[in-house]
Amino acid sequence: MAKTIAVAGKGGTGKTTLVSLIVDYLVQKKQGPILAIDADPDSNLGTLLGFKKVKTVGELRDEVLKEMKDFPAGMTKASYMEAGLHEIIEEADGFDLLTMGRGEGPGCYCYLNNLIRKFSEDLTPSYKWVVIDNEAGLEHINRRTSSNVDILMVVVNNNPISINTARSVDQITKSLKNKIYKKYLVTNQIKEGRKEVIQQLAEETGMEYVCDIPSDDILEETIFNGGSLRGLDSPAKEGIFSLMEKIGG
Ligand SMILES: Nc1ncnc2c1ncn2[C@@H]1O[C@H](COP(=O)(O)OP(=O)(O)O)[C@@H](O)[C@H]1O
Numbered sequence: 001m002a003k004t005i006a007v008a009g010k011g012g013t014g015k016t017t018l019v020s021l022i023v024d025y026l027v028q029k030k031q032g033p034i035l036a037i038d039a040d041p042d043s044n045l046g047t048l049l050g051f052k053k054v055k056t057v058g059e060l061r062d063e064v065l066k067e068m069k070d071f072p073a074g075m076t077k078a079s080y081m082e083a084g085l086h087e088i089i090e091e092a093d094g095f096d097l098l099t100m101g102r103g104e105g106p107g108c109y110c111y112l113n114n115l116i117r118k119f120s121e122d123l124t125p126s127y128k129w130v131v132i133d134n135e136a137g138l139e140h141i142n143r144r145t146s147s148n149v150d151i152l153m154v155v156v157n158n159n160p161i162s163i164n165t166a167r168s169v170d171q172i173t174k175s176l177k178n179k180i181y182k183k184y185l186v187t188n189q190i191k192e193g194r195k196e197v198i199q200q201l202a203e204e205t206g207m208e209y210v211c212d213i214p215s216d217d218i219l220e221e222t223i224f225n226g227g228s229l230r231g232l233d234s235p236a237k238e239g240i241f242s243l244m245e246k247i248g249g
């Protein structure tokens with residue numbers, strides 16, 4: 001049974017950074033097979049994990065809808081979609097990546113969307129870890145009708161709005177049909193004196209405050225230059241080691 005870690009929080013708090021470092025940690029600890037899912041429509045997990053260009057499920061859906069009329073005889077939308085989905089999983093050394101891309105849009109292509117949901121859920125059992133970079137509304141988690149989440153990490157930084165987002169993520173989890181077994185708060189580069197506020201937030205919501213990811217110039221520079229966080233040895237990576245040890249990863 002795969003163990004699922006989902007990371008959520010306000011944009012810019014460091015979710016994608018955290019997911020990349022967790023995937024890198026699990027690979028380094030030989031905890032594979034691992035599936036990383038980029039469920040944020042503003043996808044950039046692939047870049048931080050060292051991929052040049054990744055095709056998204058959203059792009060594939062658009063392609064199917066646009067090119068339907070030119071399909072070879074006997075090829076259905078579903079069979080095209082299914083073939084495409086298998087190709088869309090990027091394989092790297094130690095982990096796989098699935099990038100969701102743009103969401104379902106206003107039109108209802110219900111059976112294509114159901115196919116996508118089923119595909120992403122059917123994948124899960126073949127992995128030991130599934131790590132998901134989420135959008136703030138947790139829509140991707142909500143769509144995974146039969147998969148529970150073992151660990152939800154909500155990231156907060158010095159932006160006060162990220163605290164409101166953490167509260168609303170916590171509220172959303174209460175309306176999900178999926179079970180979330182453990183909820184953690186993780187801060188990113190928070191000022192020392194503000195940790196008390198986070199502790200209060202933890203008590204108020206029932207989430208557990210695990211640790212702070214330290215500010216990391218090497219990481220910041222690497223991301224700025226479009227580089228990958230794989231194999232990076234730096235203060236933030238050390239923070240991930242203590243985070244994962246605390247949560248039992
Ligand atoms: N611990 C850290 N030290 C230094 N810079 C960081 C750290 N965490 C995140 N960043 C910076 O913040 C930016 C946004 O982080 P990102 O993970 O993309 O946030 P999100 O996915 O939540 O939008 C990164 O591009 C990086 O420059």
Ligand SMILES: [Mg+2]
Pocket residue numbers: 015016017040044133
């Ligand atoms: Mg992100």
